[in-house]
Amino acid sequence: MSPAQSEARRAIVEYSGLLWSRGLVAGNSGNVSVRLDDGTLLVTPSGVSLRALRPHEIVATDAQGVALPGAGRPTSEVPLHVAAYRVRPDARCVIHTHPAYCVAWSKTGTLFALDTVGAIESLGSILWTPYAPSGTPELAAICSSAFAAPCDTLVMERHGLSVLAANLETAFVRTDLAEQTARIECAARLLEWAGVSGAATALAHVEPGVV
Numbered sequence: 540m541s542p543a544q545s546e547a548r549r550a551i552v553e554y555s556g557l558l559w560s561r562g563l564v565a566g567n568s569g570n571v572s573v574r575l576d577d578g579t580l581l582v583t584p585s586g587v588s589l590r591a592l593r594p595h596e597i598v599a600t601d602a603q604g605v606a607l608p609g610a611g612r613p614t615s616e617v618p619l620h621v622a623a624y625r626v627r628p629d630a631r632c633v634i635h636t637h638p639a640y641c642v643a644w645s646k647t648g649t650l651f652a653l654d655t656v657g658a659i660e661s662l663g664s665i666l667w668t669p670y671a672p673s674g675t676p677e678l679a680a681i682c683s684s685a686f687a688a689p690c691d692t693l694v695m696e697r698h699g700l701s702v703l704a705a706n707l708e709t710a711f712v713r714t715d716l717a718e719q720t721a722r723i724e725c726a727a728r729l730l731e732w733a734g735v736s737g738a739a740t741a742l743a744h745v746e747p748g749v750v
């Protein structure tokens with residue numbers, strides 16, 4: 540195994556654990572992949588929690604997502620990963636999660652507001668995509684057309700979040716930030732609904748010191 544593959548396996552394990560510890564996945568949900576220079580994909584396995592993966596459990600597949608001999612069974616969402624890499628040659632990794640607030644927002648058929656400092660400065664392009672059953676070619680087609688827009692972050696109706704990037708750190712930060720932005724917007728809507736009209740004024744007095 541090449542040093543690059545060993546390092547990629549270690550990084551997938553590390554970021555998978557981070558996704559779990561940040562509450563961005565639950566149960567056995569969520570999956571992560573990395574594309575190596577030779578086109579090989581390293582993908583998290585099917586039916587295994589991201590909580591405590593080990594490097595040897597990461598599944599190597601060809602560019603079509605077919606597991607290499609003896610490599611194990613990749614996530615059932617592998618068609619989504621393959622489709623993302625097909626339309627975005629610049630992508631080197633994909634993180635797919637089921638964050639609660641993003642999924643809640645996805646059910647409204649709209650995107651949450653992207654007006655916070657974090658969203659404006661660091662979230663990048665983001666789109667809402669319509670529902671299709673998990674693991675299907677239909678879902679992969681919907682996501683690949685959105686990624687080809689081009690767009691790096693997708694809020695998938697009644698499902699989750701998919702982010703592609705040039706490296707796992709960027710994909711993780713966008714995943715984490717998208718969920719925080721969705722959570723903030725939920726809280727802001729609740730305050731608005733509760734009639735807390737002075738909230739913005741009160742915060743304006745605090746903000747300069749915080750920044």
Ligand SMILES: [Zn+2]
Pocket residue numbers: 568569616635636637673698699
């Ligand atoms: Zn999923």
